[in-house]
């Protein structure tokens with residue numbers, strides 16, 4: 085007896101009935117809400133971590149630099165405002181701008 089197999093997903097290239105080139109589907113998150121330029125982040129500083137009301141930022145114990153450790157954000161901005169080197173970028177989504 086053979087085991088059941090999952091159905092084959094439809095081809096991503098197929099589908100545009102008008103013959104135009106299909107837009108590729110996005111199946112991953114390219115960005116977190118807040119990105120930290122590791123080359124600009126000062127080791128040992130944690131100002132952005134302190135001012136975030138959501139505790140969304142943390143210091144990586146291996147690099148001693150800040151990064152976003154949860155995928156949640158209020159887009160309020162003090163993390164970027166307080167960063168002395170401009171390392172923090174808040175990627176405000178189009179629908180919130």
Ligand code: SF4
Nearest residue numbers: 136157158160161163
């Ligand atoms: S924008 Fe606000 S909620 Fe988001 S990481 Fe910065 S301080 Fe935290």
Ligand code: SF4
Nearest residue numbers: 125126129131132167
């Ligand atoms: S405020 Fe800027 S320099 Fe300080 S930890 Fe955050 S990203 Fe790094």
